[in-house]
Structures are given as C-alpha cells and as structure tokens.
Amino acid sequence: MSLLAVEALSRNFAGLRAVSEVSFCVEEGSITALIGPNGAGKTTCFNLIAGALKPSSGRVIFAGEDVTGLPPEALCLRGIGRTFQIVRPMPELTVLENAMVGAFARESRLAAAEAVAREALSRVGLLPKAGMPAAQLTLPDRKMLEVARALATRPRLLLLDEVMAGLRAGEAGAIVESLRAVNAAGVTILMIEHVMRVVMALARHIVVLHHGEKIADGTPEEVTRDPAVIRSYLGERGAA
Amino acid sequence: MRRGAIAVAAFSGLLALGPLVLDGYLLSLLALAFAFAFFGAAWNLMMGFAGMLSIGHGLYIGIGGYTVAVLLVTFGVSPWAGLPLAGLLCAGLGAAIAWTGFRFAVRGVYFALLTLAAAELARILFEHWPFVGGTGGFFLPALPPGNVPLLTLRGGPEFFYFAFLLLLTAALVLTLAIRHSRMGYRLMAIREDEDAARASGVPVLRMRIAAAALSGGMTGIGGGLFALMNGSLFPNTMMGVAISIEIMIAPIVGGLGTVFGPAIGALFVMPVHELSEHLAQEAGVFGLNTLIYGLLVLLVVLFLPAGIGPSVARLLRGRR
Amino acid sequence: MIRITRRAALAGAAAALAAPATIRAQSAPVKVGVILPTSGVLAVPGQASRRGIDLGARMIAEAGGPRMEVIHADTASRPENGRVAAERLIREGCTVLVGAWDSGTTISAAQAAEPARIPLVVNIASAPQITEQGFSMVFRNFTPANVLIRNAVERIREFGQITGELPRTAVLLHVNDTFGTSIAQAVSALWTQLGIPIQIVETLSYAVTARDLSAEVARAKAANPELLMPVTRVNDAILIVREMVRQDFVPKAIIGPGSPGPYEKAFTDAVGRFGDEYMVCVPWHNPRNPRTAEVLQRFAREYPNERFELNVGFSFEAMEIVADAIRRAGSGDPAALHAALRTTDIQDHIMYGGPIRFDEKGQNNNIGGVMLQNQNQEPKVVGPAEVAEARAIYPLTPFRNRR
Numbered sequence: 001m002s003l004l005a006v007e008a009l010s011r012n013f014a015g016l017r018a019v020s021e022v023s024f025c026v027e028e029g030s031i032t033a034l035i036g037p038n039g040a041g042k043t044t045c046f047n048l049i050a051g052a053l054k055p056s057s058g059r060v061i062f063a064g065e066d067v068t069g070l071p072p073e074a075l076c077l078r079g080i081g082r083t084f085q086i087v088r089p090m091p092e093l094t095v096l097e098n099a100m101v102g103a104f105a106r107e108s109r110l111a112a113a114e115a116v117a118r119e120a121l122s123r124v125g126l127l128p129k130a131g132m133p134a135a136q137l138t139l140p141d142r143k144m145l146e147v148a149r150a151l152a153t154r155p156r157l158l159l160l161d162e163v164m165a166g167l168r169a170g171e172a173g174a175i176v177e178s179l180r181a182v183n184a185a186g187v188t189i190l191m192i193e194h195v196m197r198v199v200m201a202l203a204r205h206i207v208v209l210h211h212g213e214k215i216a217d218g219t220p221e222e223v224t225r226d227p228a229v230i231r232s233y234l235g236e237r238g239a240a
Numbered sequence: 241m242r243r244g245a246i247a248v249a250a251f252s253g254l255l256a257l258g259p260l261v262l263d264g265y266l267l268s269l270l271a272l273a274f275a276f277a278f279f280g281a282a283w284n285l286m287m288g289f290a291g292m293l294s295i296g297h298g299l300y301i302g303i304g305g306y307t308v309a310v311l312l313v314t315f316g317v318s319p320w321a322g323l324p325l326a327g328l329l330c331a332g333l334g335a336a337i338a339w340t341g342f343r344f345a346v347r348g349v350y351f352a353l354l355t356l357a358a359a360e361l362a363r364i365l366f367e368h369w370p371f372v373g374g375t376g377g378f379f380l381p382a383l384p385p386g387n388v389p390l391l392t393l394r395g396g397p398e399f400f401y402f403a404f405l406l407l408l409t410a411a412l413v414l415t416l417a418i419r420h421s422r423m424g425y426r427l428m429a430i431r432e433d434e435d436a437a438r439a440s441g442v443p444v445l446r447m448r449i450a451a452a453a454l455s456g457g458m459t460g461i462g463g464g465l466f467a468l469m470n471g472s473l474f475p476n477t478m479m480g481v482a483i484s485i486e487i488m489i490a491p492i493v494g495g496l497g498t499v500f501g502p503a504i505g506a507l508f509v510m511p512v513h514e515l516s517e518h519l520a521q522e523a524g525v526f527g528l529n530t531l532i533y534g535l536l537v538l539l540v541v542l543f544l545p546a547g548i549g550p551s552v553a554r555l556l557r558g559r560r
Numbered sequence: 561m562i563r564i565t566r567r568a569a570l571a572g573a574a575a576a577l578a579a580p581a582t583i584r585a586q587s588a589p590v591k592v593g594v595i596l597p598t599s600g601v602l603a604v605p606g607q608a609s610r611r612g613i614d615l616g617a618r619m620i621a622e623a624g625g626p627r628m629e630v631i632h633a634d635t636a637s638r639p640e641n642g643r644v645a646a647e648r649l650i651r652e653g654c655t656v657l658v659g660a661w662d663s664g665t666t667i668s669a670a671q672a673a674e675p676a677r678i679p680l681v682v683n684i685a686s687a688p689q690i691t692e693q694g695f696s697m698v699f700r701n702f703t704p705a706n707v708l709i710r711n712a713v714e715r716i717r718e719f720g721q722i723t724g725e726l727p728r729t730a731v732l733l734h735v736n737d738t739f740g741t742s743i744a745q746a747v748s749a750l751w752t753q754l755g756i757p758i759q760i761v762e763t764l765s766y767a768v769t770a771r772d773l774s775a776e777v778a779r780a781k782a783a784n785p786e787l788l789m790p791v792t793r794v795n796d797a798i799l800i801v802r803e804m805v806r807q808d809f810v811p812k813a814i815i816g817p818g819s820p821g822p823y824e825k826a827f828t829d830a831v832g833r834f835g836d837e838y839m840v841c842v843p844w845h846n847p848r849n850p851r852t853a854e855v856l857q858r859f860a861r862e863y864p865n866e867r868f869e870l871n872v873g874f875s876f877e878a879m880e881i882v883a884d885a886i887r888r889a890g891s892g893d894p895a896a897l898h899a900a901l902r903t904t905d906i907q908d909h910i911m912y913g914g915p916i917r918f919d920e921k922g923q924n925n926n927i928g929g930v931m932l933q934n935q936n937q938e939p940k941v942v943g944p945a946e947v948a949e950a951r952a953i954y955p956l957t958p959f960r961n962r963r
Binding site for chain 2: 599600633634636639640641643644647650651663667668670672674676687689692693695705736740742
C-alpha cells in the first residue's frame with residue numbers, strides 16, 4: 001500500500017480546471033518529484049493534498065485513511081508536513097523558536113519541544129544559528145528553516161514546494177545533501193521542483209502535470225523520454 | 241523565563257513599597273496607571289501575541305463593571321463573587337466573538353470592526369436598559385465610615401493601589417508563563433503567519449478562541465474593580481470607543497507583544513498626562529495637555545515603532 | 561517624598577483653630593481646589609464654568625472677602641480623573657473642593673473627598689444620585705434632573721397666564737443621552753401627575769451623534785403639534801432649527817424643558833434670527849437682582865466674546881458659597897468649613913431661587929427655574945413674572961417672515 005494515494009483529484013476555480021482528474025501514488029521512503037511547466041497546477045495539487053484547499057472532486061488517501069478535505073492542522077498531526085513556495089519564516093521569532101512551533105505539534109512541554117527543535121535544526125545544518133532572529137537569515141537558510149520547522153512536526157511525508165527556487169548553484173548542493181539525509185532517516189518526500197538537475201539527482205519517481213492533467217508518471221528515465229513530456233516543455237519554449 | 245520572573249518580582253516588590261513613601265495623590269495616580277497597564281496587558285494577549293486586533297475591548301470593561309456593580313447594589317452580592325462572575329461572563333463573550341469571526345471568515349481589519357460592533361452594540365443596549373440605569377448611569381453608594389476594604393473591595397488610594405498592582409502582577413506572571421509555553425509559541429505563530437502555523441499543526445480556531453476568552457475575562461475582572469474605584473458607571477464611559485482606544489495606547493507605546501510593554505507604556509503615559517496637564521495650567525492654555533500628550537505619543541510611535549521597552553532593551557544590548 | 565497624612569493636616573488645622581479665628585483667616589489664604597473638564601469633549605461648558613470660578617474669586621477678593629487661593633485641576637473630560645484630581649488638590653493643601661460639572665466625574669471626586677473629610681461643593685451636576693448615595697461631604701447648589709424638570713413644567717403650565725393661551729398639543733423630541741433621557745422621562749411622568757392640559761401626542765428621540773434630524777423633524781411636523789418641546793444640546797438644537805426652517809415647520813411655540821443648548825452663544829451665533837423666540841426652561845440668574853447687573857457687566861468686560869450663562873453663573877455662585885462658609889467658619893479647616901456649609905443660609909444671591917440652604921443630604925432645594933426666550937439672539941428671562949425682564953413673543957413668527 002502506498003503512503004500517499006491521490007485519486008482523480010480535481011479542483012475548479014470558477015470554470016477554470018486548475019487540477020483535473022489527477023491520480024498518482026507515492027511509496028513510503030521514496031523521493032517523488034512533481035514537475036511541469038508554469039501554471040500546470042502543481043502548487044494547487046500540493047494545496048489539495050496538504051489541506052489548504054478543498055478538492056472539487058477526487059480523494060486523498062494517506063496511510064490508508066481517506067483524509068480528503070481535512071484542514072492542514074489535522075493533516076499535520078497525521079504526519080504530513082509542508083513548506084511554502086514563498087518562504088514564511090516567523091520573522092519576530094528566533095530560528096530555534098520557529099522550529100519549536102513545529103515541535104509543539106506533538107510535544108506539549110517546553111523542554112521536550114526545544115529538544116526536538118534542536119534535532120530538526122541539526123538535520124538541516126541550522127543548529128549553529130539557533131539564537132538568530134529568523135528575519136536575519138539568508139535565503140538558503142530560510143528555506144532550510146522551513147524544512148526544519150516541518151521536520152520538527154515529525155512527519156512521515158514531507159511536501160516541499162520549490163525549495164530550490166531563487167538559489168544559486170552552490171547553495172543548492174548543500175540542500176540536496178540535507179534532503180538526501182532526511183530521506184535516508186525515513187521521511188518520504190514529495191517535491192515540486194523546476195530545477196531539473198536537482199530532480200534528476202534526488203527523485204526516483206516523477207509525476208508530470210500539464211494544464212492541470214497528469215501526462216506522465218514513472219522513473220526519471222521513462223519520463224524524460226516520454227514524447228508528451230517533451231512536447232509540453234518544447235511547446236512552451238516554442239511559444240515563448 | 242527565570243530572568244522574566246525575577247524582573248516581575250523586582251518590579252512588583254519595589255512598587256509594593258509605594259504606600260510607605262507615596263501620598264494619596266500619587267497612590268491614586270499610580271492605581272489608575274496600574275489599571276490601564278492591566279487592561280493593556282490583557283489586550284496585549286490578543287493583539288501582541290495572537291495578532292488579533294480588538295478595538296472594542298471596552299465591551300469587557302463595561303460588562304465586567306456593570307456585572308459587579310449591579311450584583312452588588314441590586315442583589316447585594318459581594319464583589320468577591322461578582323468579580324469572578326464578571327470574568328467568566330466576559331471570557332464567554334470573548335470566545336463568542338472569536339468564534340463569530342471564524343464562522344464568518346472575518347479576519348484582520350474586519351475582525352477589528354467586529355469587535356468594535358460588539359462593543360457599540362452593548363453600549364447602545366445598556367443606554368436603553370432602565371435596569372442598569374440607561375444613559376442616566378448606575379451609582380454605587382458612598383462608603384460607610386467603618387468600611388473594611390478587604391470585605392467590600394472598595395476603599396482609599398492604598399487599597400486600589402494594591403488591588404491593581406496585584407492584578408497587574410498576576411497579568412505579568414500569566415503573560416510570562418504563556419510566552420514560554422506551547423500556547424505562547426502557537427499564538428505567536430498565528431500572529432506571524434496563520435497558514436504556516438496551520439501547516440505546523442497549530443489548531444488556529446481553538447487558539448484564537450482561547451486567547452480572546454482569556455483576554456476578555458481578564459479585562460472583565462479589571463473592569464469590575466475599575467467600576468468599584470469610580471463609584472459610578474455610564475455606558476459611554478465604560479464601553480465607549482474612547483476607552484477602547486485609550487487602553488491600546490499603553491501596550492503600543494510600551495512594546496507590543498512583550499511582557500513588560502503594557503506596564504512600561506502605562507507608567508510612561510500616566511506621568512505624561514499629569515505633566516502636560518500641569519504645563520497647560522501653568523501656561524493658561526486650555527487643551528494644551530491633550531496636544532502635548534498626543535504629540536508625545538506620536539513621537540514615540542514614529543521614532544520608536546517597536547515601543548519603548550524593546551527600544552530601551554536594544555540600546556542596553558548594544559552598549560554591552 | 562514627605563507624605564501629607566490626614567493626621568498631620570488635621571493636627572495643623574487644630575493648632576490653627578487655637579489662635580484667634582480672624583487673624584488666622586487673614587494670615588494664610590484658604591486653598592480652594594476646583595475640578596473641571598477644561599479640555600476634551602466637555603471643554604466648552606467646562607471652560608465656561610472656569611470663567612465663573614475665576615470671576616467669582618476675583619470679585620470676592622476685591623470686595624475684601626476671605627483670602628482664597630484657587631487651584632485648578634483639569635480632568636480632560638474623563639470621569640476616572642475626578643478622583644485623581646481630588647487627591648492631588650487635597651495633597652496640595654486644599655481644604656475645600658468645587659466641581660465637577662460631569663456627574664460621573666463628581667462621584668469619582670466624591671470617592672476621594674469623602675474619606676478625606678474634605679467638603680465638595682458641586683457647582684453643576686444633575687444626576688439625582690449625587691445627593692442620594694450617602695455622601696456626607698457633598699453640597700450641591702444645582703438642581704437634580706427631577707427638580708429641574710418640575711420647575712420647567714411649572715413654567716410651561718404658567719405660560720398660559722403669560723400669553724393668555726396655552727397650546728393644546730405637543731411633541732417631545734429628545735436627545736438620547738444622560739441628560740436627555742432622564743429629562744424626557746421626568747417630563748412625561750410630571751405631565752400626568754400635574755395634570756397639564758397640553759396633550760403630548762408623540763415622543764421622539766435621536767442619538768447624540770446624529771448628524772441629520774430631517775426624519776425626526778418631519779415626524780414631529782406630521783403630528784401637527786402646537787408646541788414643540790426639544791430636549792437638546794447645542795449641536796442638535798442647531799440641527800433641529802435648521803430642519804424646521806427647511807421643512808417650514810412652525811408650531812405656535814418651541815419650549816425646551818430643561819435643555820442646555822439654545823441659550824448658548826454657539827447656538828445663537830449659528831442660527832441667528834431663526835433661533836429667536838425659541839424658549840427654554842432652565843435654572844438661571846435673576847435679572848432683577850441689582851448685583852446681577854454688576855456681575856454681568858464685569859463679565860462682559862473681562863470676557864467680551866463669551867456669554868454669561870448658567871454654567872458661569874452657578875460656578876460663580878459656588879465660589880460665593882465657599883467664601884461665605886470660610887467667613888463664618890473663621891478658618892480654612894475642613895471640619896469647620898463642613899460645619900459652616902451645613903448651616904449656609906444666603907438670602908442675596910444672583911442665581912434665581914430662594915435662600916441657599918443645604919438639607920441633610922447636602923442638596924439645595926430652593927433653586928428656581930426660569931423661562932428664557934431668545935430675543936435678538938440673546939436669551940431673556942420671560943417668566944415667572946416676578947423676575948421677567950422681557951415679554952414673551954407668542955405665537956412663533958414664521959421663519960420666512962423673519963428679516
């Protein structure tokens with residue numbers, strides 16, 4: 001049984017079908033990438049899975065339970081953590097306090113939450129900056145803080161929304177390593193990503209969306225050779 | 241946390257010595273300052289921590305005040321029972337308002353308008369309700385010569401000085417405890433970014449209701465004591481817009497979202513009021529006091545936007 | 561900081577009493593603390609009251625009266641400041657207080673005055689409870705709302721004798737605040753109790769903050785009353801008159817039973833000739849008393865742009881009451897002043913009414929009420945006959961005929 005199964009998921013916005021009958025599975029322990037040209041419906045799909053949006057139709061099954069339409073806080077408690085495309089550190093809080101917000105999802109005592117938070121920070125390499133106000137972090141560090149806060153909620157599935165966006169090549173490398181380590185420690189990852197190098201380096205399973213529909217689903221080798229995929233990307237470039 | 245606790249102990253301990261050296265005037269002035277610091281601390285729980293702007297907190301001052309006063313005068317119920325009842329009633333009102341805001345997806349500035357609407361609704365209701373005196377007001381009897389303050393919860397300047405200092409201390413301790421607890425972190429997360437908070441497992445609605453209930457309940461108790469101190473209640477002075485705005489000034493000036501902000505703000509604002517009134521009398525210009533006061537608050541807001549507390553703290557940290 | 565305890569103050573006062581009274585009274589001025597809202601929402605009547613206080617203090621000093629040092633405190637129109645102001649004045653050595661215009665502020669000040677055993681002379685405040693709640697230090701030389709209305713209704717009833725004719729129907733139109741509501745209720749109650757032969761066909765009310773009274777005035781006009789009885793403050797009185805002009809609503813008379821507003825300068829300045837012939841029943845100064853003319857002239861010289869109205873008058877009189885008490889007490893000791901105030905019996909005073917005497921609750925029950933009518937944009941006393949200074953104009957001259 002897959003950890004996450006998305007069945008015929010659809011979402012309309014006043015006549016526009018942002019996501020249309022999308023179905024795929026994410027196996028436990030894997031790193032899956034959700035890719036596609038701009039406006040393909042990737043973030044909408046994420047929001048549907050993470051509970052930030054309610055689907056117009058379709059189902060989301062997580063660990064065998066139908067969690068369709070549950071709010072984000074409920075999904076978090078069931079084991080789904082997520083980051084946001086535009087990073088949202090809590091600027092008035094320190095790095096450690098940000099992570100502790102996540103830790104408090106499962107811990108009620110201050111000391112325990114702090115311990116969990118520190119552990120999450122160390123997994124992404126942010127522990128040395130624990131006392132720094134989050135507002136002072138660089139962009140790569142902010143992204144890692146997002147990940148740390150999500151990790152502190154002890155998720156089984158981590159949804160990463162364009163973690164690499166806006167980063168320079170050198171910065172991306174360290175993050176790829178952190179994510180690999182996180183996955184190796186047992187966290188399943190579903191990531192939206194545009195940077196193909198990173199996708200190829202990390203993902204063993206790729207799902208491709210175009211105009212809200214799934215057009216390909218398989219290993220990196222299968223997907224990159226798929227004519228529909230090539231057309232969707234080339235077609236965009238041709239139109240530009 | 242420990243540093244904060246020591247600070248609160250030092251602050252309150254020092255002020256508890258007040259009646260030894262201060263006269264009736266300064267005691268009653270400070271009692272009023274403590275009252276507004278307390279209201280500010282209660283308001284700060286909602287705004288400073290949860291980011292929920294309330295511009296109708298007068299609702300709780302009024303309902304709290306009238307509950308205690310009416311129970312005392314009309315039903316002979318001691319304020320010892322009246323105050324907790326007032327707190328519970330106002331906590332319920334706060335929860336109801338927060339729930340209503342959520343139910344109708346009213347956020348941000350619109351939530352603020354909701355709080356104002358609730359306060360105005362109550363004010364107009366009370367103005368037309370003969371049982372509480374309507375616009376004619378509700379009056380407490382004069383204190384008999386043998387009055388025992390601890391029994392009647394009414395007395396002279398020393399009594400109200402201690403009473404409001406006690407409430408303020410309790411509020412500071414509570415704020416400190418919340419700041420360093422799961423509730424505090426979650427409230428701040430809601431303030432910083434509600435969606436990120438949700439994604440991190442924070443039950444936003446429940447926390448909002450809790451914050452509003454706590455804030456409202458505290459303010460209600462303070463309102464009850466405030467009424468006992470004034471001796472009379474009128475709907476527009478107890479729950480009008482004027483007092484709702486007035487209690488916001490101390491926490492904003494002192495430092496929003498900080499533990500000591502409301503206290504610092506109130507202790508800054510009160511002397512400024514008195515000083516500017518003195519200057520106005522000396523200069524013989526009516527209204528100069530309101531002008532000076534307004535100007536000073538404006539200057540603080542413009543040049544020390546984080547509030548006096550954080551600015552002073554930053555200065556001290558920079559020096560070291 | 562040296563704390564001035566009550567014990568210390570009373571000890572000092574006792575020592576003072578031991579010396580010959582008159583010598584003591586002349587050696588140190590008695591400190592009189594005055595609590596008023598001279599800024600904020602209530603600044604206009606507060607400042608008017610202040611003018612009365614200051615004028616009174618000056619004229620008393622010139623007449624060789626007891627030496628007084630007046631110390632002012634401004635409550636900024638916030639009732640909770642009454643208590644703090646009283647405490648401050650007491651600390652500064654005031655042994656008698658005057659104030660505070662606003663009922664809430666007066667009670668707040670009384671909270672401090674009572675345990676300190678410092679007498680509080682109330683110049684203006686209308687809530688009946690001020691002298692009903694058991695304060696022994698309070699002396700009020702102003703009518704509680706119920707008495708104010710009784711006087712007003714009496715004036716209206718007499719009106720027929722002055723004009724030879726009484727209106728048959730009336731509409732009561734009142735502002736929905738402290739003053740307005742209690743007055744409206746009292747009017748209705750007294751109307752039936754005293755059997756006034758004018759039928760109140762409708763009672764309308766409006767919010768204090770209303771900016772548009774066209775609907776209310778239209779409804780009043782539709783009821784076609786011969787008498788319109790507005791209970792207003794200044795701004796709404798102006799609004800009502802303008803609406804009446806606009807809608808050409810001309811009853812036979814407009815009489816406000818106990819309304820502040822129409823006698824104020826702001827009103828007569830704003831509506832000019834359209835505000836003429838508007839009548840109002842309020843406590844007022846006695847124009848037939850020779851001293852009144854002297855005081856009015858002095859006021860006109862010192863405050864040429866202001867009007868001597870009831871806020872000024874009662875505040876002036878409060879100072880006279882304090883001076884009289886000091887004279888008879890022979891000192892500024894609060895207990896002596898309190899005893900003297902209790903036996904106050906002033907026959908000759910400028911505000912209309914019988915002798916100033918305070919009953920056991922501290923209330924002066926001899927305060928009268930007059931019928932004022934604006935004539936040439938000045939309020940003139942037109943009744944009762946014993947104090948009238950002008951003849952009432954009745955019925956109302958239509959607005960379109962006014963030059």
